[in-house]
Amino acid sequence: GAVVSQHPSRVICKSGTSVKIECRSLDFQATTMFWYRQFPKQSLMLMATSNEGSKATYEQGVEKDKFLINHASLTLSTLTVTSAHPEDSSFYICSARAFGTQYFGPGTRLTVL
């Protein structure tokens, strides 16, 4: 099956800093990638749809200026959490669509102190 990687797998940062998370499709091209957020003991919530070469589409309630998404190539999408605060601490998971379904990355755990 298709492989999606994320980097970093874990990041700890101070409040007010910005953090960039990368999502890569390793053996296929993905025109569309998705970003999810998961708080402890909760389900995955779709944050935004990342489209190669165009602006991302954000779900209702997700601040686009807070969560910057750049899908610069067919194999890379990045999520930047700007001016991170403790309430942004979460597990962020990306996915890419291929072969009729979605493949998920291993996730990035963000802790904001």
Added chain:
Amino acid sequence: SQQGEEDPQALSIQEGENATMNCSYKTSINNLQWYRQNSGRGLVHLILIRSNEREKHSGRLRVTLDTSKKSSSLLITASRAADTASYFCATDAYTGNQFYFGTGTSLTVIP
């Protein structure tokens, strides 16, 4: 919200027993998938059932789909302690590319 719902939210059973989880969703779908997630880890894909299928088997897993009721169930037979995890259904919408996850069922299998 287009998120589906699952029940029960939590399930605790003895090893060897069967575990059944249910998922309800809101939109027309292309397919529905079930995932497992161990605590603090990524998702593991378990099984995909297409909208024109009613039942699917994979090892100890049995999934049913009722599109008229917009519901699905996951049955794990002869459970093992290693099956302890959270289980999520996810719907692949008929329109658009989005994937929406259910609220999840936390399964504990007691040895």
